[in-house]
Amino acid sequence: MKVNKFISYTAIIGILIALGFAYSLYRKAFTPNTNFTQASVYVHIPTDATQAQIQDSLKKYVENYESLESLFSKLGQAGTIAPGRYLIENGDNNYRIVRHLRYNVPVRLTFNNQETLEKLLQRIASQVEPEIADLYQTFTEPEFLKEMGMTKSSVLAMCMPNTYEVYWNTTPLKIRNILQKEYVRFWNAERQEKAKALGLTPVQVSSLAAIVQKETAKVDERPKVAGAYLNRLKRDMLLQADPTVVYSKKALTNDFDQIIKRVYLKDLALDHPFNTYRYKGIPEGLIAMPDESSIDAVLNAEKHDYVYFCASVERLGYHEFASTLEEHAKNREKYTKWLNEQHIE
Numbered sequence: 001m002k003v004n005k006f007i008s009y010t011a012i013i014g015i016l017i018a019l020g021f022a023y024s025l026y027r028k029a030f031t032p033n034t035n036f037t038q039a040s041v042y043v044h045i046p047t048d049a050t051q052a053q054i055q056d057s058l059k060k061y062v063e064n065y066e067s068l069e070s071l072f073s074k075l076g077q078a079g080t081i082a083p084g085r086y087l088i089e090n091g092d093n094n095y096r097i098v099r100h101l102r103y104n105v106p107v108r109l110t111f112n113n114q115e116t117l118e119k120l121l122q123r124i125a126s127q128v129e130p131e132i133a134d135l136y137q138t139f140t141e142p143e144f145l146k147e148m149g150m151t152k153s154s155v156l157a158m159c160m161p162n163t164y165e166v167y168w169n170t171t172p173l174k175i176r177n178i179l180q181k182e183y184v185r186f187w188n189a190e191r192q193e194k195a196k197a198l199g200l201t202p203v204q205v206s207s208l209a210a211i212v213q214k215e216t217a218k219v220d221e222r223p224k225v226a227g228a229y230l231n232r233l234k235r236d237m238l239l240q241a242d243p244t245v246v247y248s249k250k251a252l253t254n255d256f257d258q259i260i261k262r263v264y265l266k267d268l269a270l271d272h273p274f275n276t277y278r279y280k281g282i283p284e285g286l287i288a289m290p291d292e293s294s295i296d297a298v299l300n301a302e303k304h305d306y307v308y309f310c311a312s313v314e315r316l317g318y319h320e321f322a323s324t325l326e327e328h329a330k331n332r333e334k335y336t337k338w339l340n341e342q343h344i345e
Helices: 002-030 051-059 065-074 094-100 117-125 132-139 142-148 172-186 189-197 202-215 219-234 242-253 265-269 292-299 325-341
Strands: 040-045 084-089 107-111 162-166 308-311 319-322
Touching (some): 051 065, 065 094, 084 094, 162 172, 202 219, 202 242, 219 292
Antiparallel strands (some): 308 319
């Protein structure tokens, strides 16, 4: 009888211990374990991260890291978090955190309007793991530039402004390949044929498109502006594009953050290869990243006799076009007077 009672007590104790263990495991798995106030955060696990680095990345956002690590061990997943970007939501318990750490969340890589390759790569590096130096080396690799028929100053043409889905820990080469693929897709046979009809290469079209885009923010006016520039090229005239003067001034002062609202007569003499007041033809490189609408504006430029244009006073944001120097002089005088009245320097 006593033996049976002992066995019963032992069984009960065993059950209680098992229940206690199960409850402890339940608490570790399903009790909220975050310590941030935002709705959600991204945890970044670097490539080749050590266990200590993984812990440091997680400890910033986890209330009780030991309980999370304990659950990892019980699930046989200790130290198995792959490099990447992981989403954790406020109030997540350890079980949900473990589930989130299995899914590397892609980055929606976006960029536009960058004026130099360095600025573009800085923008890209702010969104992914690779550093600017590694990206620059990959994008300016001599064999790659030769294959693309580009130079360091024109490779910006390959980078089409868009939104690309990449993993945070992707390599510079994969990023370059994605942009190259989009560039090839954009420059289909039809667009290449149109460029050829203009006597221009795709890079030259992009270079001119960058000038057009800087010249006017009005998408509906870009084909007209492009037509005027193409007319100047046909007549063997200098392009004399003010945006190239602005770029030249920034490049010569090594300050692409400065805001230049007005181009003065003295600026037209700046000695920089992209200054189209001094050097004939389309610049070898790009003064900015043109978007698709600007490139298509050049490929489908409006046919007219205008070779001159000046910012309009009556229709701000647009331009007044002229076929003769006399007409242009009147438009320019009106605009200069308006600038002085507005005290725009």
